[in-house]
Amino acid sequence: MPFVSVIIPTRGRDACVRQTLRDLGEQDFRDFDVWLVDQNDKPLAGLPLPGVALVHEKMPPLGSHAGRNHAIFRTSAEVCVFVDDDVRLEPGFLAAHARAYREAQGLACVAGRVVQPRDGFSEEQMRRMGRPARYNRWIGTVSGNFVGVERSAAEHIHECNFSARTSALRAIGGFNEEFRGNAYFEGADLALRLIDAGFAISYRPDIALTHLQDGGGGNRVSDKARHTYWYMRNYALLGSLHMRRIGLPFFGSYGFAYVLAKAAKNGDASIAVQGLKGLADGLKYFIPGRRRLRTRNEL
Numbered sequence: 226m227p228f229v230s231v232i233i234p235t236r237g238r239d240a241c242v243r244q245t246l247r248d249l250g251e252q253d254f255r256d257f258d259v260w261l262v263d264q265n266d267k268p269l270a271g272l273p274l275p276g277v278a279l280v281h282e283k284m285p286p287l288g289s290h291a292g293r294n295h296a297i298f299r300t301s302a303e304v305c306v307f308v309d310d311d312v313r314l315e316p317g318f319l320a321a322h323a324r325a326y327r328e329a330q331g332l333a334c335v336a337g338r339v340v341q342p343r344d345g346f347s348e349e350q351m352r353r354m355g356r357p358a359r360y361n362r363w364i365g366t367v368s369g370n371f372v373g374v375e376r377s378a379a380e381h382i383h384e385c386n387f388s389a390r391t392s393a394l395r396a397i398g399g400f401n402e403e404f405r406g407n408a409y410f411e412g413a414d415l416a417l418r419l420i421d422a423g424f425a426i427s428y429r430p431d432i433a434l435t436h437l438q439d440g441g442g443g444n445r446v447s448d449k450a451r452h453t454y455w456y457m458r459n460y461a462l463l464g465s466l467h468m469r470r471i472g473l474p475f476f477g478s479y480g481f482a483y484v485l486a487k488a489a490k491n492g493d494a495s496i497a498v499q500g501l502k503g504l505a506d507g508l509k510y511f512i513p514g515r516r517r518l519r520t521r522n523e524l
Contacts, residue, residue, distance in 0.1 A: 227278070229257040229323055230302035230391075234292025235310035236264040241437065242310035243274065250276025254320035260300060262292035289384065290400035290411050294521040297399045302391060309385035313435040321432040322388045333393040333424035334416070336379045337386035337432035339371040358382065358428060360417060364472040365464035366479070367413055371428075379428040380420065381413035386434050393424050398520025403462060406455025410463040417467045450495040453487060454503035461507025466517050473511060480504045 231249060235242045242261070249259055258278040263269055264286040273279035284295060297305060306322050308314070325335050336358060358379035359368040371383045397418045404411040416426055457480055464476050484500030510517050 226301045226303075227256050227258045228302060229254070229304045229306055229319060229388075230296065230300040231257055231259045231306045231308060231319070232262070232293055232296040232300075233259065233308055233310050234262045234264060234289040235269070236286055238310045239265075239269060242269070245308065245310060245312055245314065246272075246274045246277055246279075248312075248314040249319070250274055251316050252276075252314070252319045253316050254323055256323070257306075257319055258300075258302070260296035262295050264288075264292055288402065288405070289408055290402050290404060294399040294402065297391065297394050298521055300391060304388055305391050305394060306388040307384060307386070308434065309436065311437045312385055313437065315433075318432065318434060321429070325388075325427070325429060325432070326390070332390075332427060334382070334389040334419055334426040335387060335432060336371065336382040336416075336426055336428045337388075337434065338373075338428075338430045339383045339386050339436050340433060341372075341436045341438055358416075358426075360413060360467065362467060362469055362472075364479070365460075365468035365476040367410065367460075367463070373428075374430045376430060377428050379416070379426045381416035382426065384412040385436050386432070387412070389419070389424075393419060393422075397422050398518075400520070401466075401517075402519040402521075403517060404459050406459065407452060409456050409459045411459075414463055414466060421467075449491060449493065450499035453484060453496050453500035454506075457484060457500050457503035458507040461504060462510050462517060465507075465510035465515075470511070477504070477508065480507075 233242065233245065258280060260280045260282060263281060263283045268283045272281055282295060284292065293307060304323065304326050306319065322335060326332055358370060358381045360380045367381065400411055401414050404414065419426060460480065468476065481504065484497055484504060487500065488494060488497035509515060
């Protein structure tokens with residue numbers, strides 16, 4: 226039984242995921258296997274690659290959350306490490322994740338540093354970043370920052386670089402598969418449910434990777450109007466699960482203003498139409514009795 230399972234849902238990124246697998250094959254830490262959950266229409270061929278103990282699972286394109294849940298509830302490893310199929314890893318990456326859990330037996334979840342070259346931040350700018358990964362339960366807003374260099378507690382995670390004890394993930398049912406489309410905020414929801422269940426999340430900037438942000442494949446929705454629909458729909462779903470109801474008027478106003486500003490900036494009325502539809506559909510989750518949570522334990 227390996228100590229770590231690396232879980233990678235993949236779709237439409239053949240070259241990228243092969244490079245990620247090659248990086249895993251060169252890791253200093255060896256007590257791991259890889260669960261590659263393949264959601265391509267035509268499954269990847271020519272696997273495994275050298276140095277990788279691979280479990281190659283095929284499933285329909287049901288989304289990254291479904292792929293991760295598939296592996297969470299099948300692996301025998303103590304710890305699950307999650308990376309995207311378009312990341313680059315240094316040789317000490319897995320050793321750093323494993324060391325965090327072996328040094329702190331009570332640790333349940335680690336959020337790692339995510340460097341995204343396309344964001345254009347200099348190292349100095351990243352060093353000045355404040356507290357990472359916050360969620361305001363009063364008004365429902367999410368603050369990111371997974372590039373800071375100070376260790377701290379975190380309130381959500383970046384799905385392309387985090388790890389958790391398998392037992393903690395199973396205790397909350399894994400990812401919420403009600404998040405759809407581009408699956409925005411599925412990681413924030415998972416983290417907040419871990420916290421609500423009594424588990425703490427530690428942001429560890431020393432556990433870093435490079436996220437290439439490949440333009441295709443995965444959960445990408447290329448059309449800006451449809452992208453805005455799913456963004457707003459999922460944002461409101463997150464709020465319905467974790468925001469105090471007193472903040473609903475502010476959240477609704479913020480969402481309305483955000484959509485109109487984005488439409489004006491892009492000169493595209495369809496962004497306003499789709500974005501406001503997504504906001505309206507998302508706000509329906511605040512209706513009492515509406516089902517908001519679809520975890521693997523419930524499916």
